[in-house]
Amino acid sequence: MDAVELARKLQEEATCAICLDYFTDPVMTACGHNFCRECIRLTWEKARGKKGRRKRRDSFPCPECRELSPQRNLRPNRLLTKVAEMARQHPCPQRGDLCQTHQEPLKLYCEDDRSPICVVCRESREHRPHRVLPVEEAAQEHKARLEEDVASLRAEVAKTGALRAQEEQSLVDWQELVQARRRRILAEFEKVRLLLVDEQQRLLRALKEEEAETAGRLQGRRAALAQQGLTLELLLQQLEDLGGRTPLQLLQAMKDPPSRKSSAPVQYPEATPALLRTVCRVPGQIEVLKTFQEDVLPDPATAYPYLLLYESRQRRYLSTPPDGVPCSRDRFLAYPCAVGREAFSSGRHYWEVGMNLTGEALWALGVCRDNVSRRDRVPKRPENGFWVVQLSKGKRQEPVAPAPTPVTLTEPPSHVGVFLDFEAGEVSFYNLRDGSHLHTYAQAAFPGPLQPFFCLGTPKSGQMVISTVTLWVKG
Incomplete structure (x- = not known):
């Protein structure tokens, strides 16, 4: 046993x-x-x-x-x-406390093999050159190391706990910061809303005052013309009565000065121009629209043969077909026009066009269907696939299609912003000089993809700048 x-x-x-x-x-x-x-x-x-x-x-x-x-x-x-x-x-003693080879208690510890051994193993050839310690002494050394590791681990645990507490506090601080920012956003937007409401009321008051002033002049002019019409009708009736009298009666009546035409002078009131001074301008609207700004560039492949396109970044003219070369079906031949390279079939898009007009040639810009007629002269109206405004220096600026209140300016703007909201079915135009609204086309839906549209006047009529490309007609 x-x-x-x-x-x-x-x-x-x-x-x-x-x-x-x-x-x-x-x-x-x-x-x-x-x-x-x-x-x-x-x-x-x-x-x-x-x-x-x-x-x-x-x-x-x-x-x-x-x-x-x-x-x-x-x-x-x-x-x-x-x-x-x-x-x-x-x-x-348990089985694990005995040497499996010699069934002797494991009282020694081999430092080289890092394992407990018995006294018989100690005298073997394998362990004789090794450093051997009593189990208790080796355990004390390892216990000291273990205590160091425990102390180090406790320090790491404490550090981790401190960092965790710090992160929890950081989370609380961050949430408070987010809440403060949320309150600030709501407050600032409320402030802007109130300012917009005040500006809206101011513009409506100005429009109402202008309406009353102009309507008063128009009504006074109408009343004066009505009174003058009655006077002229009475004089006409008197003269017609004289024409039916005998020659003697006619000669006797002609001596009466009030019956003569010169006694009722005709005066025509000065015409009141139907031009609104109050413009629709929403503060900050252009900055909001700029968040949808696209890098719109005209497509040289669609440009009128004598429409020159100069790329400022590349410092070169974009390709145009030389004389005598057949033009592709995508190129405009009826007008000096071009369209943007990209067609839009969804979303909101905004771009700006700069203009330097000379002369009085008619220009146009806006959007058009991607399949409009490019070889025939057709009116640039929505039913023909064009949603544009026409510009002419020294003349009024108005949309091609009739509008309830056409925009009239003494000078066309030097920069125009175009905003397309495809889902809403709207194309809007803005004067970037003062941020005022010029015109908006609105319909239930667009019939298909739309492209930015640019049309110039005659040679030497000025330039149009779209992004980094300048357009003018070759003279």
Whole structure:
């Protein structure tokens, strides 16, 4: 029997069968079994309260063999007390505490192999040149290292906890910052809304005052003309009556000065121009539209043969077909026009056009369908696929299609902004000099993709600038 098995047997003999722990004040029953005195007493106390379990007075069954044993016959077992004490002081070694090769206790530690060994392994050829320490001494060294690692790890845990608390506070601070920014955004937009409401009311008041002023002049002019018409009709009736009289009566009536035409002079009031001074201008609207700005460039392949396109970034003229070369079906031949390279079939888009007009030639810009007629002269109206405004220096600026209130300017703007909202079915034009609204086309939906459209006048009539490309007609 090996040492482990012997120690296990010793442990079993020193263990109480009731509490399964080492004996404490062991006693022996009449049948020869041993128990802790307190364990057997409690067991028999429980058995006394159960009916039908006692066959003789003061006799109780043994917990192991069930043989009746008088309670007064319990004898102390002093030898077993010593055995239990020895087993308690020298616990049974486990299988893991023994060398698997020699079945000896692992009392040494090999530093080179980093593993426990027994005294037999120490004398072997394999471990003889190695540095070997007693297990307790090696454990102390490793325990010291372990304590260092534990201290370091605790420091890292504390640092991690501090960083975690810091991050939690940062999260709280960030959320407070977001809330403050949210409140600020709402407050600023509310402020702008109130300013826009004030500006709206101011413009409406100005328009109302202008309406009342102009309407008063128009009504006064109408009343004066009505009165003058009545006077002229009365004079006409008098003259017609004179024409029906006899010659003598006619000659006598002609001596009366009030009956003559010169006695009722005709005066025509000065015409009141129907030009609105109050413009539609929303503060900050152009800045908002610029968020949808596109880098629109005219397509040289669609340009009129004598329309020159100069790219400022590349510092070169874009290609145009030489004389005598057949033109493609995409090229405009009826007017000095061009369209943008990209067609839009959804979304919102904004671009700006600069102009330097000379002369009085008619220009146009806006959008057109991607399949408009490019070889025939057709009116540039929405029903023909054009949504444009026409510009002419020194004359009025107005959309090609009739509008309820056509825009009239003494001078065309030097820069025009074009905003296309495809889903809304709208094309709007703005004067970038003062941010005022010029005109808006609105319909339920567009019939298909749209392209930016640019049309110039005659040679030497000026230039048009789209992004980095300058357009003019070759003279």
